[in-house]
């Protein structure tokens with residue numbers, strides 16, 4: 001078993017942080033690579049982030065409504 | 080952009096050939112007896128009488144221009160005369176195929192088209208409708224003049240005389256003209272007969288008619304819009320933008336009501352623009368109708384038609400009308416005909432031969448049609464002569480009535496000096512919650528709305544620290560809330576512009592809106608700034624209230640005519656019979672250099688007829704946008720990209736419910752007693768920083784945010800100056816010719832007695848906006864504001880300059896800077 005991190009992606013050169021809006025999955029749920037598991041927003045855009053790997057969502061590190069910097073680890077998936 | 084349309088590389092990369100439709104040229108081949116059975120004799124004879132009336136009407140104008148007289152009337156008509164003598168069959172033929180509810184949008188040469196449309200509508204409207212239209216216009220005054228001076232045995236006859244007099248009085252710019260004398264020859268119109276504005280700008284009707292058709296489609300009306308254009312207008316970019324817009328594929332694939340726009344581009348092709356010959360000299364096309372193939376496999380049903388025969392034209396227009404009502408629009412007609420008269424009365428025909436004119440006169444539409452009617456036994460020679468005598472006599476009487484100041488009063492400006500001024504704006508406002516419309520999903524399910532609900536309505540946290548734009552309502556959110564409120568409460572609101580749907584507008588103001596509303600309420604337009612504005616004007620003329628977005632103020636130039644000549648002028652040119660409730664949202668950029676960073680609010684403010692708003696705070700942005708959308712006048716609404724993420728620092732909260740802030744009232748953002756700093760748009764924030772720096776020097780600045788450029792209430796500023804005696808105006812626009820300069824000059828006059836020094840303007844220098852890293856050397860910074868106050872207003876000899884503006888304005892001016 002290995003761990004894969006879900007990371008807050010680059011969102012354009014002026015954006016330094018984004019907000020976690022909604023987790024579509026909970027800890028313990030299985031996720032498939034490419035499945036949209038989280039909605040994030042910046043003042044300008046709303047986007048869904050995909051699971052980077054197939055496995056189990058074992059940790060959520062940024063809760064809904066919290067703000068995370070670009071590059072921050074948002075969740076861990078065990079595969 | 081819509082994810083529903085998949086672009087498959089294997090499909091697009093497959094070898095193939097594009098087919099082009101065959102385009103019919105002069106396909107009409109019905110005989111008069113065929114036409115008799117389809118239309119009946121009366122209509123065919125009426126077409127002849129209508130052509131005679133048009134010829135007599137325009138010959139009267141030609142005579143006045145050439146000799147100063149017409150029959151027994153002597154009158155110096157000073158206005159324009161773009162006559163269409165020779166083109167009558169095109170005008171009458173088109174009108175024969177149109178219903179009263181079909182609307183024509185004309186050109187500079189549209190006298191005949193206007194009259195023909197009127198005659199055709201009058202034939203189709205019932206006596207009661209005609210009487211109520213005539214009684215309803217100008218409280219029945221024009222009808223009274225007709226009764227007294229022209230009479231008429233039936234409501235139909237009365238209505239024809241009403242049409243002729245109302246139109247000619249308008250051409251003579253008299254108070255009883257259809258447009259109160261505010262339109263004139265090239266701009267006259269009368270909506271009740273389906274004759275919408277003629278337009279002196281070549282090609283301008285294309286976009287406006289397209290917008291009219293857009294709203295006809297949205298309202299599911301059984302009618303079409305016709306753009307009356309000349310062949311020369313095929314060289315105009317905005318005409319191409321309009322044709323593309325009208326044929327956008329989304330109307331078929333993405334709208335609930337399927338089908339292209341019901342608009343007919345009707346080109347009266349007289350082979351010449353003024354003296355430039357279109358076919359063979361100034362255009363690339365060999366036959367005008369070929370342009371249809373530039374768009375779609377069906378070539379927009381383009382056809383070349385014999386414009387010397389009214390029946391060929393009527394046949395083509397009715398077939399196109401059927402296409403349009405079936406949802407297969409738009410359509411193009413190339414109507415070949417010839418103008419015998421000059422382009423205008425100063426035309427000496429230097430560009431064409433006498434032989435050519437004679438050859439076309441030999442196929443004069445009126446003579447040819449008369450011969451065919453006589454040959455078919457529809458009319459006898461003597462009756463035709465008598466008909467001509469009667470139409471000539473009627474036109475003579477109409478000219479006498481239109482020229483007589485007792486019947487057709489001169490617009491008396493001396494007696495009422497601001498008469499024209501009062502026609503610019505209605506200052507009307509539509510009541511809130513006009514008619515609720517239901518969104519596609521529950522608004523609370525939209526991420527944006529859910530998030531806004533959780534955000535702080537104030538920009539500060541409990542400890543007084545400024546909140547992140549992710550945690551508090553921003554200026555962008557304020558704009559969204561105002562828009563959403565109107566979208567939910569008024570189905571006439573229509574939102575479009577480039578990237579307005581899934582992208583949410585170029586800067587995310589509309590993010591979430593496309594989840595709530597289908598394409599017919601919010602849609603992506605092509606990159607066609609001219610068409611975006613022109614279509615909004617046309618839709619507004621038909622009853623919509625469009626809110627359109629131009630990505631950057633710098634792109635205003637691409638829609639120059641549409642904003643400056645069309646959006647700004649139609650309310651006044653129509654004597655306020657038309658209201659143009661369009662909001663043009665326009666962002667002012669930064670960081671992208673010279674072509675993406677200019678504050679052109681002053682350009683908009685320079686043009687009479689536009690309200691101009693430029694808010695700087697979330698509270699003001701929401702309240703002013705809501706007031707602008709409710710406003711019945713056209714509004715250009717500027718938004719600084721640098722302020723979209725600003726949270727509210729001045730009011731305790733941005734109310735979640737809808738509210739209006741009156742357009743035109745500046746707002747004091749910081750109270751002070753020593754100097755008044757009046758700011759436009761984002762300059763508010765450096766001014767506030769400068770005020771703190773000045774406070775450290777014991778100078779208390781009063782900072783006033785203009786919020787609006789047009790209208791502008793000077794009272795608050797004058798009151799402030801009574802206290803401070805010193806005025807600095809700060810704006811990001813280049814100083815020369817800017818609105819800040821207008822404010823400075825006006826305030827010098829209005830408050831001279833209380834001023835202790837000449838007011839000063841601190842704008843951007845008169846050169847290009849530099850790149851991102853150099854911007855703070857260009858837009859006024861707090862240091863520049865402090866310098867100006869200390870050096871230019873307070874004249875403090877001990878102050879050492881802290882900003883970069885080390886130059887002399889007088890010597891810069893000599894260099895053109």
Ligand SMILES: Cc1ncc(C[n+]2csc(CCOP(=O)(O)OP(=O)(O)O)c2C)c(N)n1
Nearest residue numbers: 188279280281309310311312349351352353
């Ligand atoms: C944008 C614009 N450019 C130029 C003119 C000046 N102008 C008026 S009519 C005309 C010729 C138009 O030719 P066409 O479209 O063929 O119409 P026609 O005059 O032949 O009816 C020109 C150049 C104008 N009114 N508007």
